[in-house]
Amino acid sequence: MHFVEGLLDGLPPLVVYLVVGAVIAVESMGIPLPGEVVLVSASLMAASKIVSPLGVAVGASLGAIVGDSIGYTIxxxxxxxxxxxxxxxxxxxLGPKHLAKAEQTFDRWGVWAVFFGRxxxxxxxxxxxxxxxxxxxxPRFxxxxxxxxxxxxGGTTYAIYHVGRVAEKWLKGFSWVALVVAVLFGLGTTLYIKRRIAKSAAEIDGDGPADNG
Known part of the structure; x- marks a missing residue:
């Protein structure tokens, strides 16, 4: 986390947005890259007013959509x-076990696997x-x-951004402590969102047969 943030630190805001979008896009094409780590790091930078949270969210969103679409075509x-x-x-x-698990998820959830898979x-x-x-x-994809x-x-960016801003306000003068707290709360928020999404997906799966169209 600190290594990635160090790489982004000092770059012009526009370049940060482009790097965030590019890493997430390449990850979404099927190449294992730390897209979420880059997004969290950029969101923490936004909390420190180094970059704009909107710019980070837009860059990440475009990267996810474009990268997934290219991956779909490939x-x-x-x-x-x-x-x-x-x-x-x-x-x-992406070994055989990973592929089999992903295919099983698509078989069960259909197109919802694309939404929740993010x-x-x-x-x-x-x-x-x-x-x-x-x-x-x-079109459905x-x-x-x-x-x-x-x-x-957007959810990850603004959740970590607001947590970081609150932590910085409470711990003003202890920036390193604020960063640690922001990272912990940010990761906790991300895990909470994932669990809620997984719970919703399980409920959808239990409601009836999946739409494989």
Missing amino acids: GRRGGRPLLERLGRRFPKH FVALLRILAGPLAGALKVPY LVANAAGGILWA
Whole structure:
């Protein structure tokens, strides 16, 4: 976390937004990168008024939507053989067990896997390529992709931004303590959001058969 923030620190705001968007976009294409770590780091910078939270949220949202769409196109053209090649290249992240788990999630949730997948590390990487390989209709994919990307990016950014601002106000004069508290609360908030999303997904799964269209 501190290493990533150190890399972003000192960059012009516009460059920070572009880096955030680019890292998340590449991650969403199916390449394992620390997209969430970069987003949290940039959000903490926004809390310190180094960059704008809106800029971070917009950059992350666009990166998520564009990256997933490119991943979808790659997956649709390359099919399962492409996913298997990626698995051999990144066995710790996209191995056979990971792919099987992601496919099982799509079988159960259908297009909802794209929306909820934005909040889960494995599906955040595989949702786009896997949806393309499984021939999910693109209009439905795009709606779920955009909604999940905006909610994830905007929600994470502003949750950590506001927590960081409150911590900084309470602990003014002890910036390093404020940073630690902001990181802990920010991660706690992110975990809470993920658990709520997972609970909602489980309830949806229990309501009836998934829509695999």
